[in-house]
Amino acid sequence: MILLISDLHLQEERPAIARAFLDFLRGRARGAEALYILGDFFEVWLGDDAMSPFQHAMAAALKALAEQGTRIYVMHGNRDFLIGRRFCREAGCTLLPDPSIVTLGGEPVLLMHGDALCTLDVGYQRMRRLLRNPPARWLLRHLPLASRHKLAHRLRRESRQHTRMKGHDIVDVTPAEVPRMMARLGVRTLVHGHTHRPAIHKLQLGEQPARRIVLGDWERQGWVLEVDGPRWQLEPFDIAPAGALNG
Template identity: 65%
Template sequence: MITLLISDLHLEEQRPDITRAFVHFLAGRARTAGALYILGDFFEAWIGDDAMTPFQASIAQALRELSDSGTAIYLMHGNRDFMLGQGFCRAAGCSLLADPTRVELGGEPVLLMHGDSLCTRDEAYMRLRRYLRHPLTLFILRNLPRRTREKLARKLRKESSTQTRMKAADIVDVTPEEVPRLMQEFGVRTLIHGHTHRPAVHRLQINGEPARRIVLGDWDKQGWALQVDDQGFQLAAFDFVPADSAAP
């Protein structure tokens, strides 16, 4: 049975190439999988299930068609779409995962994360993350007028982009010491996450035992997917289909 894992698509109407590639992925390759995991930042922004746009509803429908075909779909929050809730999941036929979540893949326990919580050296972001994810903050945000939420989302995205450019690369990347600590806590030798947009397979040693951290790639000029099957864990990029040949 094939399992596919993707993250960081940042879907938005302004990037029809990514949307087209994703819909093609769902109608083609994903139909061969028993499960599809989407590890956060699926959308560029999400201000609440009650504010779902026609574009976002079309993505939910595409996921629902895959779910109805027999592929189980699991979705995890990212730092851009942490307000995504059960309303979207019901429409899309998917299950919302906690971050982190321990699952069985390829016959072994694996820890799945979005990855932003591993960037502990970015203290300003970690403080903001704790504030935004607090249940009281989420309650307030979900009850703000839609226009206010839209303005706040634009402001946060702009500030995030500016601050990321200003910070040193090691500050916005994963804290190396946090990785083995968390893997030991959950009793795994494989960690899979996205967020950093730096796809790679990092080989580690934890208590003298081999381990690995697999970083999923973002979808921009090309797509990325991790496939788990009887051949093991295979991380690879793929080209987007041209607009005139989008049908699988």
């Protein structure tokens, strides 16, 4: 059994989501062959040198699962693209490039966070190329922590404002980009997150059937894609509200 999740946006201010994730690791993920986290695992990541006690606790929970034999892979999202090797060592996980092709259910599958597919959002793509550039990431990691906090706060504020102003077609994936990317890489299944619009979309690549599976974000519900041999199941599960955690 292989599990895929994304867009948890973990932060200390969302205790119900953190508790749901810990329960997921101790329950459904226990004994899984592999767990893939396809980006935006954390709401914000200022650098491995700036990990909070909360983030250390999440890393320790992943490490406990890894020590039971589950392989864990983490992909950068647009919120946590500064996750680096130190976190991966502490969490017992492997950093997965975006995009990556892995074998799931006996077939090659393209895994992405999903933001690179939103090509109509020209301004975002320009900023993405700038921030993901290795020299820029090096510079960001070496800024004073106070400066990183200010920058992260400004970027999150601007992102929320821009998202409200843009149409749904702008912040969703570009329809033509999906088959183009899949055909170029020779796959018939794509799994991604980012858009917070969970669904399984049937596609056609030439004469071949194909599919795009969109993972959901963890808000009022959690979402997981379970691959167990030929069986693929995308499903939600309930998350207890924060007030119910101590009940």
